[in-house]
Amino acid sequence: MIVKSVMLALTLVGVLGVQGSTGDCPEFPYQPTNYQEDNRGQFHFSSRGGWMNDVNAPLYYRGVYHLYYQHNPHGLAWDTMHWGHPTSTDLVHWRQKPIALEPGVHPGDLWSGGGVVDTGNVTGLKTGDDDPIVVYSGTDGVTVFYSLDGGNTFKSFDNGRKVVKPPAKTSRDPKVFWDPDSRRWGMVVWSDQDGNGVDFYTSTNLLDWSFASRYQGDWLFECPDMVRMPLDGASHWVLSAGSGEYVVGDFDGTTFKTSWPTPQKINQIDTYAGSDYYAALTFANLPANRVVSMAWQGGNHGSTWTGNASFPVEERLKSTPSGPRVLSTPVPEIASLRTSTQSWKNLTLDSAAARRLLAGVTADTYELDAVVDVRQAKQFGFRLHTSPDGWFDKDVVYDASNGLLDGAVMPAHDGKVKLRLLVDRGQLDVFGNDGEVYQSHNVNFDSLPGGDGVELFVDGRIQLESLRLHELGSIWKNRSESTLSTNIAGLWYPASGTWSDVAGGKQGESSGDAFYLSKASGADFTYEGDVKLASGTAAALTFRANKDASKHYTVNLDADAGVVKLWRPGRDIATSPLTVERGRTYHFKVVAQGPSLKVSLDGKQAIDATDTEQSAGQFGVNVFRGTGVFQNLRIS
Structure with missing residues (x-):
């Protein structure tokens, strides 16, 4: 299967585009479904279509939970691994997103791995407002991919260079974690050198890694996880395998040690690859030291999908007469x-x-x-x-x-x-x-x-x-697939115009004004997002709107007039000159405080104005006489 996967990946290089860019891939949008097929889980995530196995790089970033997973979008069996990608604002309701890592666009075999948010920019990769999201994949050595748009699209680091060199035998499944005591990042990678076990690596910048130690264990086969948990006023480390077997011990920044002669199990069923629980990982970057885990369940399938994710559980350590044990309960959401x-x-x-x-x-x-x-x-x-x-x-x-x-x-x-x-x-x-x-x-x-x-x-x-x-109720009820990444929780709806999902986000088309609005509203806020005028006259962010957008504020890129313009029905409030490039993505930021309306474009202030017409209202986007694409809409 590995040979077949590599051959197909090489074939796709010419089809899907060059490394680091996302093409118009046949995988997305997926074929239509109402998620009501017999046997399809109604509150357990399953891929909209295709094969799903291991959970990869679950993480939290700016109000959004990202779940990546091993994915074959072309069939119902394992083959040619991609990284599928859904997101959620509550760990319960998930939306399918475009493929995150795909053969031909990203180098390597793209097998299982982990990821983190580089909140301190130790990688030096940050170029805009978003913190880099860094994920790790690859077999027999580790490759790095990073996202600068909130975890939606990824580029390879250093043209796919192996940041961890291959050991003497097989290795795979890197998982990265932060050690607050040593103030360094750690990586745990499974390998079968001298038997099952994991190799530990350390880094200060998430890109350059040094071998630190090895922990051996016959039970410790693939898909390892390493997570820190509190217990009785102290912190302990939990090291687990794909089977959910685990030991509790100490980590001094380089070496893991435990007094346990044998492991315990997180999930008390017969666990193996393809079973009803396997390859669980804990989310990175969760607030308040929360520990949440999801796993792959391999026994669920239908005519259009195979496999599902387990319902997310919150994990904690508890003292028992036999020693500390990991307890799991459904997330309160x-x-x-x-x-x-x-x-x-x-x-x-x-x-x-x-x-x-x-x-x-x-x-x-x-x-x-x-x-x-x-x-x-x-x-x-x-x-x-x-x-x-x-x-x-x-x-x-x-x-x-x-x-x-x-x-x-x-x-x-x-x-x-x-x-x-x-x-x-x-x-x-x-x-x-x-x-x-x-x-x-x-x-x-x-x-x-x-x-x-x-x-x-x-x-x-x-x-x-x-x-x-x-x-x-169903997590799929009244929720259609959307490529729009946003932390705005209200239901979105088209108030006018034609709106569709494309790989780059939400696309609007109209011969006049068209609005796509969220039912969420606000008075004072910071509202920002990525706006691309693909063709035509203008594309924009809209805010403080009523339900049909007959009242609103809108700040747009007007290519015909060559300006950034803040306007509302009946008044052009302010403009700033700009030669608008069609096809280029611009980042807008609007700060609304009472009558004060300030607009920045790509980090530079463009408009500082006042207006008292609309004190509060809904958020949205707008396109005028053309086609616009919108992504990464955030309020704070």
Whole structure:
């Protein structure tokens, strides 16, 4: 497969363009889908089309979560790796973006890797307002790619030079992390030199790396992660493998050490490449030392896609009698998906009463959490997606006699256990005792009518302290694919003109004025974005608009008049001379404070004006008698 991938990559060099530039690639936009195919997860991310495997370089930057992943957009099986790319503003609702790394445009085999945001510009690569986003890929040596537009498009560093030279044997899957104690960056890379293990490298500038040490472990096979977590007033390091096996230890800036003789598992299922949990990575650059992880689930597929990402979990260390353990729970942002809730409290239930409790409940995608006293029970659990004939798609069982949740050790605490389930169309996540047990499964839940019941079953007697069932809405509902990168949370809509998604962003065309608006609004703010007049007269940022843009402020590039102009209906407020180049991208920044309206273009002030007509309103973009392309719209 590697030979086949390399040959295809070489073939595509002439088709897709030169290194460092993004062409009009056939991969994007993807074929239309409403994400409602049978078995397609409704709150687990899956690629709009094509094959998905390992999570790559998850990171957070200026209000946006970026998830990259191993991707074959041309088929439903592994072949010719690209880096797919969705983004989210809440870790829950994801939007598919254009390919981030692609053969022919970017050198190398583009296999799995990690990435960080260079907030201090230690690379020296920064040229504008955006911090460089630096990602690492490659097998048998590491190559670097960097983005200067917020993680959307990437260039190769130094024409694809290997910044880490190949070791004696196979290596791959670089993951980069920051060590605040040594004030250096670290990189962990899997290799099989003298058996499975990882090599550690260090750097002060993210570009020049020095070998530091090696940690050996038969269990430590590919896709390593290295993350720092607090526990009991101290910091510890967690080193994990693609299987989710991990050890906790110390890192002195060059060497990792642990007293653990054997690893533990983050996810307590049988994990291997292609299983229902593999190749998890933690997000870089999260605020407040938050640790969030996502993995690849390989057992989900349909007619247009293969594989999905696990629902993001928040990880923390907890002290136990056996030592520190990683606990995982769903990110709290899941609450935004809850559309309705049913609850039950303080009930004593035997087998018959338990079976009657949920007899009238039906649900398709939902979250279920329960607190149960099991001191009088042999076992209890839930049967999911039941039908009147007694069929069910999956059950989750707590064995109270042996303290096991679906085979994973989970003792009761003071006679009680907590159980939390996330039930999707093609996925089931099981959490026990606030994350002591975490299991993820691909399950083909029957989405047809008549098979969406839920049943509580008991052997013996339980005291049901609480039970809640939250129905969860779809992350795809009322959300179409968009290439527009923005942290403006409101729903966007075309107020006039023709608007479409192209590789470079959101494109508008009109023979007159056309507006594309967000429902989000503001009064005092900084609003900035990239504006390109592809053809015609003018392209612009719009702000303080009403819903149909009959009232607004707009600052545009007017190629016919040769000016930057700030205007509103009925008045041209101010202009500044500029020879506008069609096809060039300009960066606008608008600072609105009461009647004061200041406009900068490419970092230089162009307009300083006042106007009292509009004190607040919606954000948007505008094109006039031509075609404009807009990207990286941000408010602060």
